[in-house]
Amino acid sequence: MGYEALPVGFFTAGPVVGEFFFDRERELAELLDAVRDLKRGVRHYYALIGQRKIGKTSILRELERRLRREEGLVGSFLDCVGV
């Protein structure tokens, strides 16, 4: 299949967010709850571990997007690859 034949909106490189982000609702709900706890002064620490291209960055980017939209919070994202 040539590159041009791939369906529009189907990405295989780089994180996906918004309409291109699929599922992971349970993980996102847990992380959103953790941020809401943070607002009450309760801290949680997470390490998101998974094999290559499993969707780690996508979850964090989608979390960031939802926090901005639903909670009015601005997340900060530091990518240490190449640092």
Ligand SMILES: Nc1ncnc2c1ncn2[C@@H]1O[C@H](COP(=O)(O)OP(=O)(O)OP(=O)(O)O)[C@@H](O)[C@H]1O
């Ligand atoms: N929730 C998702 N919905 C749809 N596609 C996804 C999702 N998560 C990952 N993908 C697919 O996997 C690809 C890689 O996602 P992502 O870059 O988030 O993975 P990663 O685990 O951060 O990768 P790396 O190990 O390179 O850091 C995306 O381009 C997309 O094609």
Ligand SMILES: [Mg+2]
């Ligand atoms: Mg990544």
